[in-house]
Amino acid sequence: MAEEVEVSDAMAVERTLGGDRDAYRVLVERHNRTVYKMAYRIMGNAHDAEEVVQESFLRAYQKLKQFAGNANFGTWVYRIAANYAIDRIRQRNAEETRRRVPIKSDGDSLEVDPLSQVQDGSPSPERLAGSAQLADRMKAALAELSPAERTAIVMRHWDGCGIEEIAVVLKSNPNATKNTVFRAVQKLRRAMAPFLEGKEARAMGTEG
């Protein structure tokens, strides 16, 4: 185990490519938490987040030959995961829409995004107190964002990714990506306005 700690990402990649499958374990164990956090924030629940992490590490393994050795493996697998997450969330939204339209089924049979469930109904007085309630509101607000907006704000705010990096994941250009981040913040701001202090001057505008 002591040896594993000292193995750099680049060495682990080399060994994996050389046929040492266990070397890949070092990479999985080293980077899974970062990828999981991002996936959870985008997907909104642990089950989907775990699926994203699992699939991303599998894809990274299968594409390892394409990985440029001088790049950072953590960044690379993070990007693969962000790409997969945005695809999955789009797919999930489409499935939900398809299922919701024809029949109003009982809640058990619907695969509803837990994020969007939080916003339904008025919260109980108990929940309206404290930071847990704020977190719930934020989860609900995030769930209302489009997949691109959600991915962009997660990458930007929590993981400090640059606009260019986010643009690659969104398959967009930097200017459009900036707008996506901007729209996401504005939507969150609008949704959170009743729960945060202060008036909403200029909230939606870009005027000087």
Next chain:
Amino acid sequence: MKHITVEELIGYHGGDAQEREDIATHLKECADCRDEMARIEAVFKAMDAMPVPDPGEDYGERLWQRIAPRLGERKPRWWGSFFVPQRLVALGGVAALLILAFVAGRLTKHSVPPVDQVDATKVRERVLVVAVGDHLGRTEMVLMELENAPAQKGQKPINISETQRRAEDLVEENRLYRQTALKEGDQAMASTLDELERVLLDIANSPEELTPAAFETIRKRIEKQGLLFKVRVVKRGLDERKAHPEARPVENQTRGMERKKI
């Protein structure tokens, strides 16, 4: 005084506004913009209040246990593909079968006592059971991946390159086993392997990126023919044979399965 736009303030918060010094100076002087900035930052603070549940200390281990069996799927070099363990096992199995078939045939022609014939047949069956069981296990994985692949919306192409590579490898083995099953007179198994071969060929010869419609066609074909079900039944029968060599022959069981499907 010209205020800073909300967009610029968000960019400033993210560290990518071009006029950072100007904005910083303006914020010192302008209470309105400071208030605005405070409101934006309150949103970001609220985001930080949203916790991510800990997946558990053993998450890395659990994750590895789930993905490890699915690794090793990278396409080997063409010359290397002859030496991958699965193929060596398969080819070895088929070679052993051919040798045994030859020896058994020789023994039959020379009217060797029936006991020897029975022994040769048993060994031959045993080799077939083990080799085909392993082959079906890997084929089942490929079919499951295709059947369980998430549905795709719109026209976005679906990349099946990894599944395709494994299908390519399986086609060759499948052909050898099908021919052996035919020689052995196990029509039911030969028929299942024949159906599998066609689907595996379809997958192997498809473009790496399929349209959702083309992907759906392959998936429906697997579903319609009940291939996954057939593979599982045959495989279960082989597993039982492996565990209890004296149990009923493979061919009986596969034929039984065929009857049920009809």
